[in-house]
Structures are given as structure tokens and as C-alpha cells.
Amino acid sequence: MKYVPVRHAAVGLAFAAGLFVGSPALAQTTQTMLDATKPGDKYRVYVANEYNADITVIDATTDAVIGTIPISGRPGLVRPRGMALSPDGTIIYVSISDFHPEFEVTEDKIVAIDVRTNQILQEFRAGGNPERIALSPDGKQVWASLEALAQGGGYDIATGTQFVQFRVGIEAEGVAVSPDGKWVYVTAEATHTTTVYDVENKKILKHILVGNRPRAVAFSLDGSKAYVSAEIGGTISVIDVNKNHTLVASINLGLDSRPVELVVDPSGKYVYVAGGGTSAIYVIDMATNKVVNTIKEKMGRRPWGVTITLDGKKVYTANGLSDSVSVIDPDCMCVIKNIAVGRGAHSVQIGRIPAGV
Amino acid sequence: MNLMIGRMRRVFAVAAVVIGALLAPAAAQEPMFTKPVHIGVLLPEEKPEAGPFWAEIAKAAREGTIITEEDFAFNAELVGMDFKVLTEAPVRGDVTAAAQKLLDAGAFAIMGGYTNAETRALGVWAEQKGIPFINLGASADNLRNDLCSATTFHLEPSAAMYLDSIVGWYVRSGLRQWYFVVEDTEEGRAQYERVRWSMQERHFGAREVGRMNLAPGRPGGANLAAAVRRSNADVVILLQGAADQLVALKDLESGGVPATVQVTGYPHTEAQTRAFYAASRAAAPTLGVGHRGAAWEATIDAYGAREYNARYRERWGVPMEATAWAIYHAMRAFYEAAFFNEGKTDPKSVMNYMMNPASVFDLHKGVATSFRPWDRQQRQSLFLIKINSAERANSLLNQALLVGELPAIYMPGTDLVERLDQIGDLANRSRCRKPTPLR
Numbered sequence: 020m021k022y023v024p025v026r027h028a029a030v031g032l033a034f035a036a037g038l039f040v041g042s043p044a045l046a047q048t049t050q051t052m053l054d055a056t057k058p059g060d061k062y063r064v065y066v067a068n069e070y071n072a073d074i075t076v077i078d079a080t081t082d083a084v085i086g087t088i089p090i091s092g093r094p095g096l097v098r099p100r101g102m103a104l105s106p107d108g109t110i111i112y113v114s115i116s117d118f119h120p121e122f123e124v125t126e127d128k129i130v131a132i133d134v135r136t137n138q139i140l141q142e143f144r145a146g147g148n149p150e151r152i153a154l155s156p157d158g159k160q161v162w163a164s165l166e167a168l169a170q171g172g173g174y175d176i177a178t179g180t181q182f183v184q185f186r187v188g189i190e191a192e193g194v195a196v197s198p199d200g201k202w203v204y205v206t207a208e209a210t211h212t213t214t215v216y217d218v219e220n221k222k223i224l225k226h227i228l229v230g231n232r233p234r235a236v237a238f239s240l241d242g243s244k245a246y247v248s249a250e251i252g253g254t255i256s257v258i259d260v261n262k263n264h265t266l267v268a269s270i271n272l273g274l275d276s277r278p279v280e281l282v283v284d285p286s287g288k289y290v291y292v293a294g295g296g297t298s299a300i301y302v303i304d305m306a307t308n309k310v311v312n313t314i315k316e317k318m319g320r321r322p323w324g325v326t327i328t329l330d331g332k333k334v335y336t337a338n339g340l341s342d343s344v345s346v347i348d349p350d351c352m353c354v355i356k357n358i359a360v361g362r363g364a365h366s367v368q369i370g371r372i373p374a375g376v
Numbered sequence: 377m378n379l380m381i382g383r384m385r386r387v388f389a390v391a392a393v394v395i396g397a398l399l400a401p402a403a404a405q406e407p408m409f410t411k412p413v414h415i416g417v418l419l420p421e422e423k424p425e426a427g428p429f430w431a432e433i434a435k436a437a438r439e440g441t442i443i444t445e446e447d448f449a450f451n452a453e454l455v456g457m458d459f460k461v462l463t464e465a466p467v468r469g470d471v472t473a474a475a476q477k478l479l480d481a482g483a484f485a486i487m488g489g490y491t492n493a494e495t496r497a498l499g500v501w502a503e504q505k506g507i508p509f510i511n512l513g514a515s516a517d518n519l520r521n522d523l524c525s526a527t528t529f530h531l532e533p534s535a536a537m538y539l540d541s542i543v544g545w546y547v548r549s550g551l552r553q554w555y556f557v558v559e560d561t562e563e564g565r566a567q568y569e570r571v572r573w574s575m576q577e578r579h580f581g582a583r584e585v586g587r588m589n590l591a592p593g594r595p596g597g598a599n600l601a602a603a604v605r606r607s608n609a610d611v612v613i614l615l616q617g618a619a620d621q622l623v624a625l626k627d628l629e630s631g632g633v634p635a636t637v638q639v640t641g642y643p644h645t646e647a648q649t650r651a652f653y654a655a656s657r658a659a660a661p662t663l664g665v666g667h668r669g670a671a672w673e674a675t676i677d678a679y680g681a682r683e684y685n686a687r688y689r690e691r692w693g694v695p696m697e698a699t700a701w702a703i704y705h706a707m708r709a710f711y712e713a714a715f716f717n718e719g720k721t722d723p724k725s726v727m728n729y730m731m732n733p734a735s736v737f738d739l740h741k742g743v744a745t746s747f748r749p750w751d752r753q754q755r756q757s758l759f760l761i762k763i764n765s766a767e768r769a770n771s772l773l774n775q776a777l778l779v780g781e782l783p784a785i786y787m788p789g790t791d792l793v794e795r796l797d798q799i800g801d802l803a804n805r806s807r808c809r810k811p812t813p814l815r
Contacts, residue, residue: 190683210451226454232738251738274744274792297788
């Protein structure tokens with residue numbers, strides 16, 4: 020299947036000088052991306068449409084849809100969900116599974132998409148309903164939560180092979196790699212735990228009790244803290260990485276909030292949380308652990324995915340019940356645009372096309 | 377008896393076997409829990425004379441207990457918890473003797489109660505012993521009111537919750553003329569009175585156009601069908617036992633009640649089984665494929681229920697019945713009472729956790745739930761299902777389909793607890809005068 024451009028749209032990507040864009044795994048990619056980015060780079064927003072079995076591509080400058088990348092000819096049966104970005108921003112990784120969470124089926128895989136061409140570069144098996152993924156800071160490994168197996172898995176990107184699998188709780192979901200690459204955190208929805216995997220020593224370090232039904236996890240830019248959303252608990256658990264990965268705070272967003280993805284802004288001061296239950300984005304001051312803003316007006320319904328540009332100028336959310344992406348201006352803390360995408364928008368990422376390509 | 381653990385571990389270890397040396401070493405962290413966490417499950421007594429629906433409940437309870445133990449043993453092992461599920465089944469109906477065995481074996485909390493009589497007896501026993509007990513399958517409102525027990529928590533929805541859901545569903549669907557078939561027992565009459573209250577106080581616009589009281593086991597026959605036809609009813613509510621509902625359906629269909637009339641029945645646990653849905657369709661191919669209330673439905677695919685239902689089907693090859701669901705979530709409540717509370721299993725710590733407004737429970741229904749303080753009833757949404765016609769009922773799973781949910785859980789800007797309390801009795805109607813014995 021081929022990438023399908025939108026013919027009536029402004030297909031030629033606008034020049035986006037100075038627009039640095041990021042991802043939910045921002046902490047891991049910030050420095051590498053900053054090192055790599057140049058004036059003249061162009062950016063594209065990628066949205067995983069869970070029920071459409073495809074990826075919507077949006078021009079990050081105009082916020083217009085410019086095409087669709089088919090993932091499977093079986094929408095409703097094959098589900099693209101989690102996404103991650105290579106450190107230089109040129110490759111988007113997407114975890115694929117099916118709607119029958121059995122142990123392993125042929126759809127269970129990770130695909131790599133070339134941001135320059137929107138073509139699939141590579142795909143490799145990732146057994147057991149891979150739900151979310153994260154890249155190592157050097158871009159050589161991808162880590163996945165294997166939901167049906169209650170395992171985390173590490174894959175070597177060069178060879179497409181799995182090099183480790185480790186036990187986590189039931190219904191593994193969120194995964195993140197610390198900015199220094201030392202730790203992989205994997206959440207488990209049904210066990211209320213976040214598992215800490217020690218990459219260097221190749222062993223599980225501990226399982227941390229967090230909030231009820233933990234979903235996603237993100238590290239602060241300096242890697243000292245990790246933030247875990249708990250959907251049923253309506254909380255964000257704050258883990259101090261340097262204090263033996265200890266839970267140090269719980270931020271209450273309300274039972275209706277049903278938080279899922281979170282992303283740390285480029286200043287390292289705020290974390291944006293997608294509140295699926297209230298169709299809101301919560302902005303938390305990381306210094307005080309207080310909610311300093313709640314963005315609701317004009318938001319699409321049930322945002323689960325959230326990401327932010329590296330210059331901090333725009334926040335994008337993937338809204339699963341309204342099949343849309345909301346674009347937020349952090350200056351006014353308001354929605355400035357809603358973009359129709361495919362059915363069941365699950366996650367959102369931003370890729371980079373280097374200048375001159 | 378301690379149920380066999382293994383399938384889940386085998387399942388979750390499949391990839392480990394395949395990749396062998398790739399598997400990372402297990403956790404080396406210090407155990408977070410030092411005390412044993414042993415939980416007792418009373419299984420239904422095997423009673424061949426009790427009929428096929430009871431047999432389905434017993435089967436679901438056995439299977440549900442095993443997969444529940446597998447899941448929670450897996451969870452417990454992660455954090456170094458000494459976790460065990462203890463099970464007993466009563467002999468000749470003596471549920472309290474079986475519960476006592478569980479207590480003697482070291483269970484800190486008990487779950488069980490598949491009939492109103494069982495739950496009543498277990499509630500009295502648990503209160504005397506001062507231990508927490510979760511009711512799995514008894515919906516009678518008097519167990520939450522005059523007969524309430526201070527240490528009994530109800531996972532099974534109350535009759536008032538079921539009936540408010542059913543009334544709300546049909547009134548909103550525009551069905552205004554209601555005919556009642558009422559089992560002439562204390563429970564049947566109580567259900568009828570509660571429906572009438574719901575029609576008068578909560579869901580306006582419908583009216584009663586007829587009623588027939590029938591003793592248990594006594595069919596209405598042609599008289600029932602004729603009465604319903606004459607009444608010009610557009611919905612018939614069968615407030616009877618599961619077997620009697622099937623007889624009534626057959627009588628209504630053979631008696632010429634038109635297909636435009638909706639027929640539903642009280643969702644006893646037995647009447648929430650796939651076997652009952654098939655029997656309903658067999659008894660009345662037209663009138664027997666209507667809507668029903670349910671605490672759980674195996675075709676739910678939101679809120680993590682997709683994975684949960686799939687795990688069960690993968691494990692047993694059959695859809696999860698409400699009884700299996702109830703055991704899982706009762707176990708979860710007790711497990712989490714220890715898990716989130718430093719492993720404390722003394723009764724007051726457990727009950728404190730369960731009654732703490734800050735404690736939330738995940739029933740795989742999409743929102744955080746809690747126990748109502750005045751009667752210890754678990755707040756929760758309920759489901760409306762449609763029994764599938766013969767053409768669509770091509771598998772056990774496809775006997776029914778999820779069609780609705782009450783109350784609506786997505787109403788941001790409103791209070792979640794108030795939203796869930798739209799069904800069932802509020803504190804001002806409660807006649808339970810036994811507070812939970814907290815510290």
C-alpha cells in the first residue's frame with residue numbers, strides 16, 4: 020500500500036524556519052533533535068488512527084492534512100496505536116496490533132515510516148499486542164509494551180530482532196526510556212504498577228505501585244522525574260528517579276479526567292496531560308505539581324494523544340471520539356484549530372524533514 | 377482447597393519459552409508485603425436439581441475464580457506478596473459452615489452469595505465474625521435495607537439499580553403502556569413496588585395498564601396473553617424467576633401477543649447467562665429476543681474490557697458471564713485493599729479502605745467506582761443488551777449484543793458519584809441502620 024497524498028491540499032510543505040518540533044518522547048530526543056535541526060527543516064504531524072488502520076499526515080506549518088499512509092487494508096481489525104520518533108526526527112515508528120488481543124498474531128509488529136517519503140522503511144515482529152513504544156536516545160533500540168503477554172520488549176532496529184523481553188504487570192501499556200538511556204519504564208493497567216528495567220545491567224529493578232489503571236509515562240527533560248498517568252484514579256504519579264525510583268507525589272486531576280498521554284514541554288517546566296474523560300488538556304507546573312491551566316474550550320472529544328513542538332509554540336492532541344486533532348497555542352492556552360483526521364485518533368507525533376531534502 | 381495456578385503463567389510465559397535466554401531476570405526488589413494476603417471464595421454448591429442456569433453460574437464461578445487467581449497471583453508475585461485464593465463450596469446449603477472453613481484456613485475476607493438467602497445468611501455470619509464479605513449475586517433490596525449487614529459489601533447491583541435502568545431505558549424509548557407480571561413472593565412484590573416508585577419519581581410518562589400476580593411455578597397461560605393483548609401494552613415486564621420468565625415468554629408468544637410489544641424480565645444472575653438468552657429465544661423466537669439489563673456483557677470492548685473479555689475467552693473458550701466478572705472484581709477490591717494499604721489485612725483496615733471516599737475501584741466499566749456509604753453498595757453503570765435473533769446467534773458469544781449503558785458515564789462537568797447514583801436508592805431512602813465498623 021502506498022502513501023496517498025491529498026491532491027487539493029497545499030502538498031508542497033511550507034518553509035518552517037525556526038520551527039522545532041517534538042514528540043511525547045521529547046526528553047529523549049530534545050538534544051539530538053536540536054543538534055540535528057537547521058533552518059529550512061520541514062515538519063509533519065503524524066496521527067495514528069486506530070479504527071481506520073492508517074496514519075494521517077498533517078503539514079505542521081499550515082496544519083492542513085496532506086495525505087494518508089495506509090497501514091492495513093483491514094480497518095477495524097488492525098489497529099495502529101503507539102508512536103515514537105527517531106532522535107533526528109526523520110523516522111516515525113508505529114506499533115501495530117489487532118483487535119483480538121490474543122497472544123501473537125501476524126499483525127503484531129512495529130513499522131518505521133520515512134518522514135521524507137511517507138513510505139514504510141522497515142517493519143518487524145513484536146509479539147503480543149504491542150501497544151506503545153519508545154526509542155532509546157541513540158535511536159538504535161525500540162522498546163515496546165506487549166499488552167497481551169504482560170511483558171516489555173526491546174528490539175534492535177538495525178536487525179529488527181528482539182534482544183530482550185521482561186516481565187511487567189498485566190495489560191502492559193505505557194513505555195518510556197529515560198533521557199540517559201539507563202531506564203525503561205513500563206506501566207501495567209490491571210496491576211497498577213510501573214516496572215523499572217535497568218538497561219545496562221539487563222534486569223528488572225523494581226515494580227512501583229502507582230495510581231489506578233496507569234496508562235502512559237514520560238520523563239522530565241533532565242531525567243530526574245517520571246510522570247505516570249492513571250486513568251481510573253484520575254492522577255499523575257510523580258516518581259523520583261534518583262531516589263531509587265520512588266513515588267514522591269500524586270497529582271489529582273479528578274476522577275473524570277481519565278488521563279492518558281503526557282508530554283513535557285521544551286522548557287522542562289510544564290507537563291501537558293491529555294484528559295480523555297473531560298476532553299481537556301491539563302497543564303501541570305512541574306515545580307509545584309499543581310495544575311496551572313485546564314484547556315477545554317473547543318477541544319476535540321476524548322484526547323488520548325498529546326505532543327508539543329520543540330519550540331513550544333504548538334501542542335497537538337489526538338482526539339479519539341471526534342476523529343480529530345486539536346491544535347493548542349500555549350501562549351493563550353487555547354485551541355486555535357481542529358483538524359479532521361481518521362477514525363479513532365490514538366496518538367500523535369511530529370517528524371522532521373531535514374533542510375535540502 | 378487452593379486452586380491450581382498455572383495457565384496465566386504459562387500464557388504470559390509463552391514468549392519467554394520461545395526466546396529463552398532473552399528473558400530478563402526477575403525483580404530483585406525487597407518484598408513490599410510481609411503478611412499473607414489470603415482471600416476466600418465461596419463457590420456455588422453443585423445442585424443438579426437446580427437446573428441449567430444454576431449450572432452455568434456454578435461453572436462461571438469455578439472458571440472465574442481460577443482466572444482471577446491466576447491474574448492476581450501474577451500481580452502479587454511482582455511485588456513479593458504471599459497471595460492465595462482459598463475456595464470452598466457449601467454442602468447441603470450450609471454456606472456459613474463453608475465460610476467458616478475459609479476463615480479457619482486463613483482468609484481475611486470472604487466473597488460469595490449467589491442467592492438472596494445465601495447472602496442473607498453470610499451477611500449475618502460475617503457481621504458476627506467482624507470480617508468483610510462481598511455479595512456476588514444477590515440483588516434483593518432488603519439485603520441493603522432492613523436486612524443489611526454491617527460488614528457486607530455488595531458488588532452485585534441492587535434490584536433498585538437494575539429496575540431504574542430498565543425503566544429509564546424503556547421510558548426514553550417512548551414505551552408508555554406497561555404491563556407487569558409479578559411473582560407473588562416478597563421479592564416479586566418488592567420489585568414491583570420499586571418499579572412503580574421509579575415510574576412515579578424518576579422516569580415520568582409511563583403508566584401501568586395491567587398486572588398479573590403469579591405464584592412461582594404457576595403459568596399465566598392463555599389468560600396472560602389475552603390480558604396483555606387487551607391492555608394494549610407496549611412493554612411487558614416479567615418480575616419473576618428465570619424459569620418462570622421463559623414460561624411467560626412462551627405463553628405470550630403462543631397467545632398471539634404482537635411482535636411490536638417489548639418483553640423484558642428481571643435480570644436475576646441466572647437470567648444474565650448466555651444459556652438463558654438462548655433459552656429465551658427458543659421459548660419465544662419473536663418476543664424472546666428483546667432487551668435485558670445486565671451487570672456485565674461479554675461483548676463490551678471499551679474501557680479495557682476488550683482485553684479482559686478476550687483473556688477470559690482465550691482461557692476458557694467461552695464468553696465471560698456476570699458471575700465470573702463479579703468474582704474478579706470482588707477479588708480485586710480485597711486485593712487492592714491490601715495492595716494499596718501496605719499489605720494490611722485486618723478487618724478494620726480493609727473496610728476503612730473500601731469505605732474511604734478516596735478509594736476508587738475499576739470494574740472495567742470505564743470510570744472509577746466506589747461503595748455507597750449508607751448501604752455499602754458498589755456504585756456502577758449497568759448495561760442493556762439485546763438478545764440476538766437465531767440468524768445472528770451463531771456462537772455462544774453472539775447470543776447477545778451490547779446496546780446501551782446506564783447511566784451515561786461521559787458527562788464532564790457533572791459529579792461522577794452523583795451521576796452513578798442516578799440508579800438505585802439514595803441515602804434518604806435507605807433503611808440500613810448499621811454503619812460499617814471502622815476504626
